Structure formats: structure tokens, C-alpha cells
Amino acid sequence: MSEHYDPRTFQALTFHDKVPSFLDGSDTPRSYLEQCLETIAEREPEVKAYVVLNEDGAREAADASTQRYKDGKPLSTIDGLPISIKDLLETKDMPTQMGCEAYAGNFPTNDNAAVWALREAGAVVLGKTVTAELGGSHPGPTTNPFDPSRTPGGSSSGSAAAVASRMVPTAIGTQVGGSIIRPAAFCGNVALKPTQGGINRGERQATSMSTHGPHAGCVEDMWQVAIEIAKRSGGDRGALGLFGPMTAPAAAKPDTLIVLETAGWAMLDDKSKIAFEGLLENLQRAGITLLRRVDYPLIEKLEQTIVEAPAITGNITPWENRWAQRNLVNLKGEFVSERAKATLAKAEAMTPDDYRAAILDREAAQRAHAAIGNLADAAITLSCPGPAPLWPGDIQGQPLAPRPTGDAIFNTPSSMLFAPCVTMPLMSVGGMPVGAQIMGQQHEDARMTAFARWIIDEIDPVLVD
Amino acid sequence: MSEHYDPRTFQALTFHDKVPSFLDGSDTPRSYLEQCLETIAEREPEVKAYVVLNEDGAREAADASTQRYKDGKPLSTIDGLPISIKDLLETKDMPTQMGCEAYAGNFPTNDNAAVWALREAGAVVLGKTVTAELGGSHPGPTTNPFDPSRTPGGSSSGSAAAVASRMVPTAIGTQVGGSIIRPAAFCGNVALKPTQGGINRGERQATSMSTHGPHAGCVEDMWQVAIEIAKRSGGDRGALGLFGPMTAPAAAKPDTLIVLETAGWAMLDDKSKIAFEGLLENLQRAGITLLRRVDYPLIEKLEQTIVEAPAITGNITPWENRWAQRNLVNLKGEFVSERAKATLAKAEAMTPDDYRAAILDREAAQRAHAAIGNLADAAITLSCPGPAPLWPGDIQGQPLAPRPTGDAIFNTPSSMLFAPCVTMPLMSVGGMPVGAQIMGQQHEDARMTAFARWIIDEIDPVLVD
Incomplete structure (x- = not known):
């Protein structure tokens, strides 16, 4: 069932370009939804992106949307858009089980702020997608749509895979270290990790770096999902929230980009390094100036701080999660993975200092x-350290693999910097997707979206076999 | 049962000064606890400070503490300290009902981060104290220990009243707008509202201004509770946490204080104004220089911004609470007060902008x-707009009283500024306590504690009948 990935020919599922046909009556959100459900029926047995589907509820919502377009009164630019929700976020009509057996059957019947906003905008909330356990690194069952022996990435595993397998045009993921951008990059999606606090997390405040963000098949759908949520539920508590126009910003060519190596550079495989260098050449050929650490002391200084990002974020997040996880382990420890318990033990050995x-x-x-x-318009780097790794599962009696959903080494910098970034599916290495990301200053989400749109439209992708 | 309040003669219950007798074996934490339980038996029928008591658990903890002192190995400066916990915070051995019927019987069996830290330090967690509904303004049953026809303040009603009635030496409260400092001031306690993020809120992240803080009978106990928690569970996610020494900072005389009027000045009753002016005279008589808005444009500028604090905080907090409250109302609306529903309606009429x-x-x-x-060492103002108001209860068919637990008008400034403040029981107006507070820059918690200690020790209180 899986496909060899070629970014030049792969056609992601898109939504924004179907809206004119909904408005003129030649197509309907209901028939669009049925197409998604057919794809799910076909691909889900292998991809395993979903924890639960609400087909009846989705059909009802799509019918209501169809009627609104007939009446010429869609609620928003995403009215009728099928979307899936990472199973960390609560939904009133589906259980919230967070990839953890301790939450099996948990059904709080609340809508998270983002889910609430999506429904208000007319989107069709179709299902809950698999998350790694509690948003950590213990994987769920989802496979990579381009090779079922590989991980889709984590923790937004199901959201990334659902979009990549054309089951839905969009899905909501969440990131603390690298959980939106990495799985999106392993799966050939575009995705936005907003400025910290950009999208209201509602009751789920989680950690000081956690963000919600959309996975999509195209930049336009990605932006519309983000901004329609932000319009309705605003940013996080205490944050200014996502800024930007109510329709996807026009493509804009960056003049100058900073090339960031990050700690990931040292562990990058040769083919992925060749692919990324090829992409940089394509950018230069298009007239974009690239700045590198050797020429600019301030870039070198930034590289020196972000090379510590994996260690810094690896201290911050487990510490912030430790009350929730200690309470869970005390109550239902037999249903919590050894991987999560090892992270908890590390956090509990830390002091407040x-x-x-x-x-x-x-x-x-x-x-x-x-x-x-x-210094420049934005920074560019890889979104993941090469193609998605193989994941054969834990082996009884063997030490636990440290990063079964892949390494967030290229993602912890933007998470730590609270900086917006967009991953772009511009490389194929060994037949698997590898993403590149563009990163801006805080609150430059719309600007990064405009650059990503231009780069995806104008720059030739790079394939390395 | 209630007493006419005189700050010169009122003897609050204290703990730190009993520790030597625990160490030399002449007294024990168990017998200290029994004294608290006797007072509770005597005062609780009128004061109604507790939702639930865990006498057996407290006795067990006090016995364990007694043994540690016998062994010469107390766990901390607060080993054996009886403490009560506002019923917004989860405790593993008592239900958490948050003053809201929708949570009747709710028993998550988790320990909040602060509660966990208190137990690690050897404190004796004695009971859950009444909170106004969901930490808002709809009152619980607690009465003011100095006049049962008056409110104890809110939302930390039970914590304030338990300390004021000598049931316990310390209690944990929480503040978003004015919910630690105001009830403490109405009840003659000392209390610390720490720098925002000073004390880890654990899973209960709540809003961008919420803080945990101790009520106590003396500055020493107040500080020890705060710092022993902070030593173990640190600050909030993303915050640096409470700074300071591991024993209560020595009394320090401020040279210069800024007198802040705040929006509260305009609504202050004549007697309370006379009392506060009298207190300022006593400070000047002790050689402290007072700076006022008329002489300093920067003080005037600050006054102009904080005069808006009630409106600003009145927009921020209900907006941040709206997902939790909307979900609760959707699920169990019949158990939520009309007062909370009115606040929710106001929040839902707001936009992200x-x-x-x-x-x-x-x-x-x-x-x-x-x-x-x-400009100065600290700022000083009242902690509450006069003595605790009468609260006869809602009257069926009449409009709801807007602030049945009193007005937070003197508290929203420090909450909005994320600034540490300590309330000091230095005035009596009409036989009821009225507090004055000292406020510093962020992270000056220990410095404000040192000033409060000096002022309480050295400055004559003021009585106005």
C-alpha cells in the first residue's frame, strides 16, 4: 500500500481549492468527507492513524456545512473542512485517552478551546488521532504512510500520518520538543509550530513550551486552520496569541536566510546532508543570500546556545510534567510505560535549582x-535528522530504544526559542520524506507562512536515493 | 464566641517558636496538633472554615513528626507544622470539591505540588478549607472569626478564618485577583502573595495571575512554609520560582516607602482612611520617608496604570477561565451558581482582541x-477597603450582591504587576481587622518579608472605633 515518496509528484489532499465548487454547488462538503472516509477505509488498516472515528457526527456536521454553502452563508474559510484531533485534546463527542492505558475509556465530554473554535468555524471534527503516550516518546501503533516499517514520528503520530495518507486535509498536532514539526517532516506534510502561546490550549495548559499547531497538505489550509482557531479562542493564558491576516498570506520571497546547523548537524546521515546542501544551492540559485555561522559571530553565538537545546529542553519538560506523571503512576502505575517512568525518575532526581x-x-x-x-529574513534548517527511522517495536528483555519516534534534535531549538516555524516537504532521501523548516522571530508566524509558500512554489525539491 | 479585634493584644497561633520545645522533648508536635483540634472543635460550629478534616491522618503524621524530633532528625523547619489546604488544591487523602456542587464527592486522590512538598517537609496536612466557588466570588459558609455576621473574605475564606481563629498556625490560600491578601487582611493574618510563579501550582495551572501563598499568625511561619515548599517543588512552569533564604529573613527597616492609593482610595470609608493615615504617621515617626504621587511623576504614572487594575484583571481572568467554566456549565450547569454564570457570560462576550x-x-x-x-525600598497601601463587609446571604428574588466576599480593589494591582506583597495586621476599625500591605518588585519576596517583620515588630498599630 505504501508509496515511494517523491515531492515533485506527491499530491497531498487539499481543501481551500475546493471551496469555490462548494459555493457554486458543483461539489459539497459531504461528498468531500465521503472521499476522506473512503481513503480511511482503504489506508487505516495499515497506517493505524486513528484511535476513534466519529463518522456519524462528521456526516452530520458535513451536511450542515453543505446546507450553509447552499445558503451562501459559510461560517468561515474552513467551513466543511475535515480535521482530526490529536488524542491529547479533549473532544465532547469522543473519548480522550492520550495514548496511555491508564486513560482507557476516559470520556470527559469537554471540548478543548481549539476544538471548540474549529466547530464554531464549521470544521468537521472527524476523529481522534494517535499520540505517543501522554505526548512523550513511547510510541503508539501508527506506521509511516510511505513505509509501514518506519515510525511516522511522534508524538503527533496519527495527525501526521492521517494527512500524509490523504485521509484528511488537516489535523491538529501538539509540540513540546519536536512533536509537530518532526512527524510532519517524516510524513511529507506542511505544518506550523506557532509562536509560543499562539493558539489557546484551553484547559490543557501542559508545559511551558507546549503548542498546538496544524498539519496540512498545503500552506493555505495550514494557515486557515490556525487563524480561524486563533480568531475564536485567542492565544494562551497571558500570551498575545497568533497574529496575522484572515486569509493565507501571499507567497513572499525571502532575500536572506540564516543557515542553522543546530546540534542535529553532527548526527545527520550523509544522504540527508547532501539533500539539504542541494536545497540550499537551489535557494541560492533563486537569488536568496545565505548567511552561515563562520561569517557572523552572532550566528555562531546562537548556534552555541541552541546546540544545548536538547539538554535544556530535556530538563525543562520532564520537570514540568512530573506532578501529573507522579500522580498517574501512583494511581495507575501498571498502565504507564517503562519509558515514561524512566523520564519521571530523571525529573524527580532534579532540584528546583x-x-x-x-x-x-x-x-x-x-x-x-x-x-x-x-541579520536576515528568517533561518532555515532541517526539520528532522534524515528520514523516519525503522521501528520494529520494543524487544522483551532488551534495553528500551531511546527515541522510537525519531529524534527531536532539529526541533528543540525553535521550541526553546518560542519561535514560529513551518516545515516544508522539499526533500526525499531513500524514498522517504525529509522536511526543511523556516524559523522566524516570535510573532512572525504569518511572515514564515508567506516565505514557506514561496519556497514550496518556487524552489525545486531535492531527491537523494 | 467572636472577639473584638485589637492588634495589640490579639495572640495569633504560632509554630516556629515551639520547635525548641520539640527538640528538647518538653513538648511534641502531637500535643500541638491536639491543641489545634481542640480549638477546631470549639470554634468550627460558628466559623465553618473546613470542608473536611482528616484527624486520623493528621494524628499519624504528627506522631511520625514527634518521633523524628525525638530522634533529633526533623525533616525541615516546618516538621510537625499543622497546615490546612484551600479546597482548590488536590490532596491524596481528602476530596477536592472547590466550593462547587458540581464537584461534590470529587476525590482525585492526587497531591498538588505544594501539598506534596509540605508532606515531604514533615508538615501535618490537617484539612481542606472552604473556598468561594471555583475560586470566584460566590461565597461558601465560612464566617469572619471576629464577627460571624461578616465575610472572612474570599476566595481563600476558610484558610483565612482557620488561622484567625487559632485553629491552625498556617494555611495555604490562592490568589488571582485578591484572594490571599484580602481575606488575610479581613481576618488579621499575615500572608504572602508571592511573585507570580513563585510557588509551583503543579497540575492546577489555572490562570496567568494565580498564585499559591501561605496565611500565618506570624511572619516567621509564613516565610518557612513558602520557602520549604519552594525548596521542594520549585516555581511554576517556565518561572524562576521563589528566591530567598531557608530561614525567615531578619527584620529590616525600610528607609523609604512609596504610598500607593490605587483605585481603592476613592471608595475607602472615612474611618479606614484615618486608620491608614495614622499608620503612615507612625512610620514617619519611626524615621521612614514616605513618597507620594503628588511629588513624583513616576508614582503618578504608576497610579494611573493601576487605577485600571480592577477592569484589566476583570477582563483577563474570566477570559482565561472560560473554557473550564463553559465545559463545567455544559456538563453540570444546575450545580453552578448564577454568579459564576454571569461572569462566564461576560467572558464569552469578549473577543481575542x-x-x-x-x-x-x-x-x-x-x-x-x-x-x-x-525610587524607594517598597510600596505600601491598604490590603482591603476597610473592615470585612456584612454578608447576610443572597436574597431570593433580589439581584445578586456583586462582591459578597469583599472587594479586591486594593489587591488587583499587585496581582496584575506579578509583584510580591505581604499583608500585615496593623489596624483595627470598628473592632475588625484591617490590613496594610507592603509590595516590592518581582522576586523581592524575601525583602518584603524582612520589611514586614520589622514593621510588625516596631510600628504601633492603629485603632479607630
Whole structure:
């Protein structure tokens, strides 16, 4: 069932371009939904993207949307858009089980702020997609749509795979370290990890770096989902929220990009390095100036701070999660993975001063990032350290694989910097997708979206076999 | 049962000064606890401070503490300290009902981060104290220990009253607008509202201004509770947490204080104004210089920003609470007060831009506060607009009283500024306590504690009949 991935020919499922046909009556959101359900029926046995589907509820919502288009009164630019929700977020009509057996059958019947906003905008909430356990690294059953022996990435595994397999045009993921951008990059999606606090997390406040963000088949759908949510539910508590226009910003060519290596550079496989260097050449050929660390002390300084991002974020997030996880383990420890327990043990060995030191490191990195703000239009780097790794499952009696959903090493910098980034499906390595990401200063989400749109439209992708 | 309040003669229950007798074996934490339980038996029928008591668990904890002192190995400076927990915070051994019928019988069996830290430090968690519904303004049954026809304040009603009636030396409260400082001031306690993020809220992230803080009978106990928690569970997610020494900072005399009027000045009753002016005279008589708005444009500027604090915080907090409250009302609306529903309706009429504007106003006020940082050692103002108001209860068929637990008008400034403040029981008006508070720059919690200690020790209280 799986396909060899070629970014030049792969056709992602899109929505925004179907709206004219809904308005003129030549097509309907209901028939669009049926197409999604057919694809799900076909691909889901292998991909395993969903925890639960609400087909009846989705058909009802799509019919209501169809009627609104007939009446010439769609609720928003995403009225009728089928969307899937990562199973960390609560939904009033489906259980919320967070990839953890301790939450089996958990059904709080609440709508998360983002889900609520999506329904208000007329979107069709179709199902809950698989998350790695509690948003951590213990994988769920989902496979990579382009090779079922590989991970789709995590923790937004199901959201990434559902979009990549054309089951839905869009899905909501969440990121703390690298959980939107990495799976999107492993699966050939576009995705936005917004400025920290850009999209209201509602009751699920989680950690100081967690964000909600859309996976999509195209930049236009990605932006519309993000901004229609932000219009209705705003940003996180205490944050200004996502800024930007109510329709996807026009493609814009960046003049100058900073090439960031990050800690990931040292562990990149040769083919992926060749692919990325090829992509950089294509950007230069299009007249874009690239700045590198060797020529600019401030870029070198930023590289020095973000090379510590995996360690810094690896201290911050487990510490912030430890109450929730300790309480869960105390109550239902037999249903929590050994992988999660090992992370908890690490966090519980920390002191408040260890955490405080990590927060100061994070703030220093943010200042180093702000300092390069007017050197260039944006920064570019890989979204993942090569193609999605093989994941044969844990082997009884063997040590646990440390990163079964792949390594977030290229993602922890933007998470730590609170910086917006967009991943673009511009490379294929060994027949698998590898993404590149563009990253801006805080609140430049719309600007990064405009650059991503231009780069995807104008720059030749790179294939390395 | 109630007493006419005289700050010169009222003897609050204290703990720190009993520790030597635990160490030399002349007294024990168990017998200290029994004294608390006797007072509770005597006062609770009128004061109604508790939702639930865990006498057996407390006795067991006190016995364990007694043994540790016998062994010469107390766990901390608060080993054996009886403490009560506002019923918004989860406790593994008591239900968590949040003053809301919708949560009747709710028993998640988790320990909040602060509660966990208290137990690790050897404190004796004695009971859950009444909170106004969901930490809002709909009152619980607690009465003011100095006059049962009056409110104890809210939302930390039970915590304030339990300390004021000598049932326990300390209790944990929480503040978003004014819910630690106001009830403490109405009840003659000392209390610390820490720098925002000072004490880890654990899973209960709540809103962008919510804080945990201790009520106590003396500054020493107040500080020890705060710092022993902070030592173990640190600050909030993303925050640096409470700074300071591991024993209560020595009394320190401030040289210069800024007198802040706040929006509360205009609504202050004559007697309370006379009392506060009398207190200011006593400070000047002790050689402390007072700065006022008329002489300093930067103080005037700060006054202009904080005069809007009630409106700004009144937009921010209900907006941040609206998902939790909407979900609750959808599920169990018949068990939620009309007062809470009215607040929800107001929040749901706001747009993300309304919220964003309030956040910008808050940031502007914080900059105005930072700008006065080196004008003086601290700022001083009242902690409440006069003595606790009468609260006869809602009257069927009549409009709901807007602020049955009193007005937070003197508290929203420090909440909005994320600034630490300590309330000091220095005035009696009409036989009821009225507090004054000292407020510093962010992270000056220990410094404000040192000033509060000096002022309480050295400055004559003021009585106005």
C-alpha cells in the first residue's frame, strides 16, 4: 500500500481549492468527507492513524456545512473542512485517552478551546488521532504512510500520518520538543509550530513550551486552520496569541536566510546532508543570500546556545510534567510505560535549582535569537535528522530504544526559542520524506507562512536515493 | 464566641517558636496538633472554615513528626507544622470539591505540588478549607472569626478564618485577583502573595495571575512554609520560582516607602482612611520617608496604570477561565451558581482582541512599576477597603450582591504587576481587622518579608472605633 515518496509528484489532499465548487454547488462538503472516509477505509488498516472515528457526527456536521454553502452563508474559510484531533485534546463527542492505558475509556465530554473554535468555524471534527503516550516518546501503533516499517514520528503520530495518507486535509498536532514539526517532516506534510502561546490550549495548559499547531497538505489550509482557531479562542493564558491576516498570506520571497546547523548537524546521515546542501544551492540559485555561522559571530553565538537545546529542553519538560506523571503512576502505575517512568525518575532526581538553571539557559538562548533578528529574513534548517527511522517495536528483555519516534534534535531549538516555524516537504532521501523548516522571530508566524509558500512554489525539491 | 479585634493584644497561633520545645522533648508536635483540634472543635460550629478534616491522618503524621524530633532528625523547619489546604488544591487523602456542587464527592486522590512538598517537609496536612466557588466570588459558609455576621473574605475564606481563629498556625490560600491578601487582611493574618510563579501550582495551572501563598499568625511561619515548599517543588512552569533564604529573613527597616492609593482610595470609608493615615504617621515617626504621587511623576504614572487594575484583571481572568467554566456549565450547569454564570457570560462576550488589549495594558503597568524600582525600598497601601463587609446571604428574588466576599480593589494591582506583597495586621476599625500591605518588585519576596517583620515588630498599630 505504501508509496515511494517523491515531492515533485506527491499530491497531498487539499481543501481551500475546493471551496469555490462548494459555493457554486458543483461539489459539497459531504461528498468531500465521503472521499476522506473512503481513503480511511482503504489506508487505516495499515497506517493505524486513528484511535476513534466519529463518522456519524462528521456526516452530520458535513451536511450542515453543505446546507450553509447552499445558503451562501459559510461560517468561515474552513467551513466543511475535515480535521482530526490529536488524542491529547479533549473532544465532547469522543473519548480522550492520550495514548496511555491508564486513560482507557476516559470520556470527559469537554471540548478543548481549539476544538471548540474549529466547530464554531464549521470544521468537521472527524476523529481522534494517535499520540505517543501522554505526548512523550513511547510510541503508539501508527506506521509511516510511505513505509509501514518506519515510525511516522511522534508524538503527533496519527495527525501526521492521517494527512500524509490523504485521509484528511488537516489535523491538529501538539509540540513540546519536536512533536509537530518532526512527524510532519517524516510524513511529507506542511505544518506550523506557532509562536509560543499562539493558539489557546484551553484547559490543557501542559508545559511551558507546549503548542498546538496544524498539519496540512498545503500552506493555505495550514494557515486557515490556525487563524480561524486563533480568531475564536485567542492565544494562551497571558500570551498575545497568533497574529496575522484572515486569509493565507501571499507567497513572499525571502532575500536572506540564516543557515542553522543546530546540534542535529553532527548526527545527520550523509544522504540527508547532501539533500539539504542541494536545497540550499537551489535557494541560492533563486537569488536568496545565505548567511552561515563562520561569517557572523552572532550566528555562531546562537548556534552555541541552541546546540544545548536538547539538554535544556530535556530538563525543562520532564520537570514540568512530573506532578501529573507522579500522580498517574501512583494511581495507575501498571498502565504507564517503562519509558515514561524512566523520564519521571530523571525529573524527580532534579532540584528546583536545576530547573531554574535550565530556564535561565532558555532565556539566554532567546536573547541570542532576538539578537540575529535583523541579520536576515528568517533561518532555515532541517526539520528532522534524515528520514523516519525503522521501528520494529520494543524487544522483551532488551534495553528500551531511546527515541522510537525519531529524534527531536532539529526541533528543540525553535521550541526553546518560542519561535514560529513551518516545515516544508522539499526533500526525499531513500524514498522517504525529509522536511526543511523556516524559523522566524516570535510573532512572525504569518511572515514564515508567506516565505514557506514561496519556497514550496518556487524552489525545486531535492531527491537523494 | 467572636472577639473584638485589637492588634495589640490579639495572640495569633504560632509554630516556629515551639520547635525548641520539640527538640528538647518538653513538648511534641502531637500535643500541638491536639491543641489545634481542640480549638477546631470549639470554634468550627460558628466559623465553618473546613470542608473536611482528616484527624486520623493528621494524628499519624504528627506522631511520625514527634518521633523524628525525638530522634533529633526533623525533616525541615516546618516538621510537625499543622497546615490546612484551600479546597482548590488536590490532596491524596481528602476530596477536592472547590466550593462547587458540581464537584461534590470529587476525590482525585492526587497531591498538588505544594501539598506534596509540605508532606515531604514533615508538615501535618490537617484539612481542606472552604473556598468561594471555583475560586470566584460566590461565597461558601465560612464566617469572619471576629464577627460571624461578616465575610472572612474570599476566595481563600476558610484558610483565612482557620488561622484567625487559632485553629491552625498556617494555611495555604490562592490568589488571582485578591484572594490571599484580602481575606488575610479581613481576618488579621499575615500572608504572602508571592511573585507570580513563585510557588509551583503543579497540575492546577489555572490562570496567568494565580498564585499559591501561605496565611500565618506570624511572619516567621509564613516565610518557612513558602520557602520549604519552594525548596521542594520549585516555581511554576517556565518561572524562576521563589528566591530567598531557608530561614525567615531578619527584620529590616525600610528607609523609604512609596504610598500607593490605587483605585481603592476613592471608595475607602472615612474611618479606614484615618486608620491608614495614622499608620503612615507612625512610620514617619519611626524615621521612614514616605513618597507620594503628588511629588513624583513616576508614582503618578504608576497610579494611573493601576487605577485600571480592577477592569484589566476583570477582563483577563474570566477570559482565561472560560473554557473550564463553559465545559463545567455544559456538563453540570444546575450545580453552578448564577454568579459564576454571569461572569462566564461576560467572558464569552469578549473577543481575542479584547483579551490581547488587556494583556498589553498589564504589560504597560508592569513597566510603570519597574520604573519606580529604585525610587524607594517598597510600596505600601491598604490590603482591603476597610473592615470585612456584612454578608447576610443572597436574597431570593433580589439581584445578586456583586462582591459578597469583599472587594479586591486594593489587591488587583499587585496581582496584575506579578509583584510580591505581604499583608500585615496593623489596624483595627470598628473592632475588625484591617490590613496594610507592603509590595516590592518581582522576586523581592524575601525583602518584603524582612520589611514586614520589622514593621510588625516596631510600628504601633492603629485603632479607630
